[in-house]
Amino acid sequence: xxxxxxxKAKVEGGVLIAQRQILxxxxxxxxFNVAGVNQALEPxxxxxxxxxxxxxxxxxxxxxxxxxxxxxxxxxxxPFELATWTKAGVNIDYHVAVDKHYYSVxxxxxxxxxxxxxxxxxxxxxxxxxxxxxxxxxxxxxxFTTLDEHRPKSHQKHLEWTPGRIVQxxxxxxxxxxxxxQRIMDERPHPEQGFRSCLGIIRLGKVAGQQRLEAACRRAxxxxxxxxxxxxxxxxxxxxxxxxxxxxxxxxxxHANVRGPDYYN
Numbered sequence: 001x002x003x004x005x006x007x008k009a010k011v012e013g014g015v016l017i018a019q020r021q022i023l024x025x026x027x028x029x030x031x032f033n034v035a036g037v038n039q040a041l042e043p044x045x046x047x048x049x050x051x052x053x054x055x056x057x058x059x060x061x062x063x064x065x066x067x068x069x070x071x072x073x074x075x076x077x078x079p080f081e082l083a084t085w086t087k088a089g090v091n092i093d094y095h096v097a098v099d100k101h102y103y104s105v106x107x108x109x110x111x112x113x114x115x116x117x118x119x120x121x122x123x124x125x126x127x128x129x130x131x132x133x134x135x136x137x138x139x140x141x142x143x144f145t146t147l148d149e150h151r152p153k154s155h156q157k158h159l160e161w162t163p164g165r166i167v168q169x170x171x172x173x174x175x176x177x178x179x180x181x182q183r184i185m186d187e188r189p190h191p192e193q194g195f196r197s198c199l200g201i202i203r204l205g206k207v208a209g210q211q212r213l214e215a216a217c218r219r220a221x222x223x224x225x226x227x228x229x230x231x232x233x234x235x236x237x238x239x240x241x242x243x244x245x246x247x248x249x250x251x252x253x254x255h256a257n258v259r260g261p262d263y264y265n
Contacts, residue, residue, distance in 0.1 A: 021048050083119040090114060092161045093195040094150055098123055100141035102193070104150040105133045144193045151190060163191040166198050173205055174214035176221055183226045197228040208235045215240035 022044045031037045049060040058066075088096035090109045095102040098116055105114065105125050109132065117124040118137070125133040135145050163185050171178040181201060185194035205213040216234040220226055222244050234240050 018048065081119045081121070083117050086116045086118065087113055088116050088125075091196055092199070093192040094152070095144060095146070095193070095196070096125065099139075101138045102144045102196075103133065103135045104144070104146040106150050107152040144189075146190055146193065151192065161195060166195065166202075170198070170202055173202065173210045174217070176214050176218035177202070177205075180217040180221055180226055180231070183221075187226070200228045201231050204232060204235060208240075212240050219244060 022041060025044055026040055029040060031040070049064075052059050086098075088098055090096055090105055090112050092110055093102075094107040094110055095104050096114060096116070098118060103123055103125065105127075109127060112127060114132070115126040115129075117126065121137055123135045123137050124131055133147070133150065135147075138145055163182075166185070167178050167182050170181045181194070181198040184197055184201075185191040188194045201213075201217070204216075208216070212235060213231070216231050216239070219234050219240055220230045223230075
């Protein structure tokens with residue numbers, strides 16, 4: 001808090017008194033640690049605060065007890081905890097990503113940008129200065145922390161995205177893509193937790209093309225690697241252009257002990 005200009009002289013006067021009666025009294029002392037300094041300061045500070053004012057009634061102690069002490073607030077019940085601030089956008093799955101972990105917020109805040117207060121033990125989320133969610137901080141990347149009260153109710157038809165709509169959109173790519181995104185949502189505790197991965201997979205078709213994306217999804221389903229990273233890796237390494245095991249033609253191994261069809265003629 002900044003003091004008013006007319007208070008500057010009073011503040012400087014108090015500093016001058018402390019210098020004369022405390023620092024000057026200790027000018028010839030040598031200290032080797034903070035504890036020694038505090039031990040020497042304590043009796044001199046008590047003496048200064050108990051000393052009567054020259055032009056006013058009472059002392060610094062009596063004025064503190066009369067005017068300042070009644071206005072003091074109680075100390076916090078928990079120790080002060082350092083925190084850092086950042087910002088995070090709310091995805092359509094009503095979660096924000098903080099240090100690669102996903103925390104839920106009320107679903108009405110979809111597409112909003114929130115302020116995030118991140119401490120060693122908690123993640124607090126604020127919208128226009130009002131705290132809208134608080135979670136215990138998790139160190140597990142890629143997982144979700146979701147509160148049931150943040151989830152949309154099934155009868156709220158105004159929501160922009162639903163599991164059915166995402167599957168319907170994936171069907172435009174092909175049946176394998178639709179089956180893949182359906183499995184991703186089925187494997188989550190809440191379907192909404194799969195929205196982010198499903199939409200990411202569908203968007204891969206904008207770059208790779210719908211035909212390649214459908215082949216990549218078919219390959220991911222075949223090997224049971226149903227996630228965004230798997231499909232993206234298949235496309236990046238062009239594995240979608242390689243045939244699956246059941247699509248490979250059967251060839252007879254060339255070996256002397258293998259009898260060909262001429263043997264039975």
